[in-house]
Amino acid sequence: MQENSQQIIEKTNHFGAHNYHPKDVVIESAEGALVWDPEGRQYYDMLSAYSALNFGHRHPEIIAAAKEQLDKVTLTSRAFHNAVLGEFFEKLCQVTGKDMVLPMNTGAEAVETALKTARRWGVEVKGVANGEQEIIVCENNFHGRTIAIISFSTDPDARINYGPYAPGFHVIPYGDAAALEAAITPNTVAFLVEPIQGEAGILMPPEGYLQQVREICTRHNVLMMADEVQTGFARTGDMFACDHEGVVPDIYILGKALGGGVMPLSAVVANRDILGIYTPGSHGSTFGGNPLACACAIKALELLVRDNYPQMAREKGEYFMAKLREINNEDILEVRGRGLLIGVEFKHSAVGYVKELIAHGVLAKETHENTIRFAPPIVISYEQMDDACNRIAQVFSK
Numbered sequence: 001m002q003e004n005s006q007q008i009i010e011k012t013n014h015f016g017a018h019n020y021h022p023k024d025v026v027i028e029s030a031e032g033a034l035v036w037d038p039e040g041r042q043y044y045d046m047l048s049a050y051s052a053l054n055f056g057h058r059h060p061e062i063i064a065a066a067k068e069q070l071d072k073v074t075l076t077s078r079a080f081h082n083a084v085l086g087e088f089f090e091k092l093c094q095v096t097g098k099d100m101v102l103p104m105n106t107g108a109e110a111v112e113t114a115l116k117t118a119r120r121w122g123v124e125v126k127g128v129a130n131g132e133q134e135i136i137v138c139e140n141n142f143h144g145r146t147i148a149i150i151s152f153s154t155d156p157d158a159r160i161n162y163g164p165y166a167p168g169f170h171v172i173p174y175g176d177a178a179a180l181e182a183a184i185t186p187n188t189v190a191f192l193v194e195p196i197q198g199e200a201g202i203l204m205p206p207e208g209y210l211q212q213v214r215e216i217c218t219r220h221n222v223l224m225m226a227d228e229v230q231t232g233f234a235r236t237g238d239m240f241a242c243d244h245e246g247v248v249p250d251i252y253i254l255g256k257a258l259g260g261g262v263m264p265l266s267a268v269v270a271n272r273d274i275l276g277i278y279t280p281g282s283h284g285s286t287f288g289g290n291p292l293a294c295a296c297a298i299k300a301l302e303l304l305v306r307d308n309y310p311q312m313a314r315e316k317g318e319y320f321m322a323k324l325r326e327i328n329n330e331d332i333l334e335v336r337g338r339g340l341l342i343g344v345e346f347k348h349s350a351v352g353y354v355k356e357l358i359a360h361g362v363l364a365k366e367t368h369e370n371t372i373r374f375a376p377p378i379v380i381s382y383e384q385m386d387d388a389c390n391r392i393a394q395v396f397s398k
């Protein structure tokens with residue numbers, strides 16, 4: 001028997017742990033920027049799975065690449081070579097301008113990998129004693145959900161009763177280059193930073209911050225590790241959000257859109273003097289770099305360049321943000337963002353608006369209560385943006 005949305009939601013809530021609080025909508029099928037529920041209602045996807053769907057739902061060329069790979073081999077583990085891993089590495093090195101790739105599956109795993117890389121590099125290259133390595137991070141960060149990562153989260157919900165917490169991290173305010181300089185000690189091995197804080201509510205650092213960070217890290221021989229899991233791969237109108245200030249970090253932490261919205265795939269990308277520290281057995285993942293994910297990523301990386309996704313996101317983002325700014329609502333404090341990563345901040349909770357948006361066929365979600373994130377797939381058409389904006393204006397001008 002075909003279940004309706006209500007029955008599906010009840011079953012999910014009954015049998016699943018409640019570590020999420022999803023909105024009352026069930027997605028049964030999707031294409032591009034559109035999704036449909038079991039009752040056939042249509043919605044615009046303005047969240048894009050937190051930027052994992054930069055290419056839209058089921059991009060036909062990525063799906064074709066996945067289907068072709070499904071008929072060959074899907075998983076080998078890293079005990080053996082697979083026929084597509086090398087090509088994936090080569091393509092990702094071309095897009096990032098770096099020498100080497102270490103593949104994992106989720107963003108959190110890539111962040112963990114970057115932390116391990118920095119700690120080991122600190123001992124073997126910088127000469128810090130093992131156990132003394134320090135890593136600097138920012139307030140309001142979001143880097144994932146593992147024990148080590150939540151140990152340096154400043155969000156009480158993320159840390160609740162998960163102690164003992166991992167040591168070796170030092171938290172400083174975001175966007176404050178002087179605080180970084182002041183926090184560095186001889187044992188500091190890395191600074192982990194999001195070029196724009198997505199989960200914190202699309203918080204953008206002051207202009208010039210990333211350049212200052214780059215300069216400070218270089219001067220103190222501290223690795224600059226950019227978590228571009230959410231901002232990377234064209235979302236902000238550049239290939240990477242660091243490009244906006246012409247900054248190249250030592251380590252790119254990548255995920256989300258890398259798997260083309262089809263497979264989980266993440267990576268740490270850096271030069272040989274950094275990733276060269278790894279030796280067999282010292283790190284790994286059974287599914288990391290599996291052929292099915294690599295086939296999706298190879299196509300995704302090809303599309304990014306061939307179809308100039310950064311330019312698409314820049315132009316569409318400007319158009320979309322201008323339309324949002326035209327909306328008259330005294331409760332709107334600010335419309336901010338870059339490319340197609342846009343936040344609308346209200347003077348009060350935005351939860352009621354989110355509910356109304358969904359009723360008007362627009363899927364969006366508040367981040368941190370007062371801000372609604374609009375981050376549609378980069379493939380969204382101008383016609384679709386116009387229609388979605390009309391619906392958003394209807395809701396916001398109520």
Ligand SMILES: *Cc1c(COP(=O)(O)O)cnc(C)c1O
Pocket residue numbers: 050105106107108109111142143144145194198199227228229230231255256
């Ligand atoms: C989503 C996200 C992560 C974690 O990725 P997962 O795949 O959910 O583990 C890490 N960093 C940033 C900036 C993210 O947005």
